[in-house]
Amino acid sequence: MGKPSLAGLALLVATCTILVGTAFGGGSSFNDEFELTWGDQRAKIFSGGQLLSLSLDKVSGSGFRSKREYLFGRIDMQLKLVAGNSAGTVTAYYLSSQGPTHDEIDFEFLGNLSGDPYILHTNVFTQGKGNREQQFYLWFDPTRNFHTYSIVWKAEHIIFLVDNIPIRVFKNAESLGVPFPKSQPMRIYSSLWNADDWATRGGLVKTDWSKAPFTAYYRNFQATHLSSSPSTSSSSFSNGDWQSSELDPNGRRRLRWVQKYFMVYNYCADSKRFPQGAPVECKGSRF
């Protein structure tokens, strides 16, 4: 084999750029990208496919899922959560594969009494195992306006973002023996249901059904395929500068800000739960 020609190289670069930048679903209709899966008329697509709503009443919640499956990518969605007294309700928005060893990347919004803060609960399941909860308050009222909740899923890491501010990074720690989601394609799911046995103040505050139906709104879904680059392998985790490959200094600063002022719970810091020491993927995860 001879040396690759300059033209060949240029073509390769161009092809990679196209692959990395392929947007699918951007600005398209909810009718094209999603199907309503349960709750009958409680789940609705309207405004010509530009808006979707889920609602919950005493009889049932509701949900939808994506028609497509994704393997790596950036998924953005704008949500406006149940307003008023939303105590006891949970709006889940997540990526998941199927089967007993499924992978899952979760946002769950735990409602609250009027004026009391929602909790944004996050988790990552790999090979069927979760127990990696981190919870946050938000720096705004998520029921007043739409805000963007994003998942960046690459072979090197998963980043959770709120209005483009990183709130959590789950690194690929396969080199330490922790499975990472990288081969099972996932669908996007969302549902609104009653979880008043645990959601609000640990189950102390119950759902007030006189306020039903409870409704959450969705718009501006966008999915961008990110091909994972083989050059940044998980080995960068161990050499200490893995951080630089996932967030720029500004991103790291914002992540630290969120973790310092808005984090409610971090499994990595729960020494009661893990008396033997934090799970291995927690190593180096404090910013």
Ligand SMILES: *[C@@H]1O[C@H](CO)[C@@H](O)[C@H](O)[C@H]1NC(C)=O
């Ligand atoms: C609800 O409000 C209470 C009181 O401010 C707070 O302790 C709790 O963390 C809030 N969120 C949830 C989901 O319970």
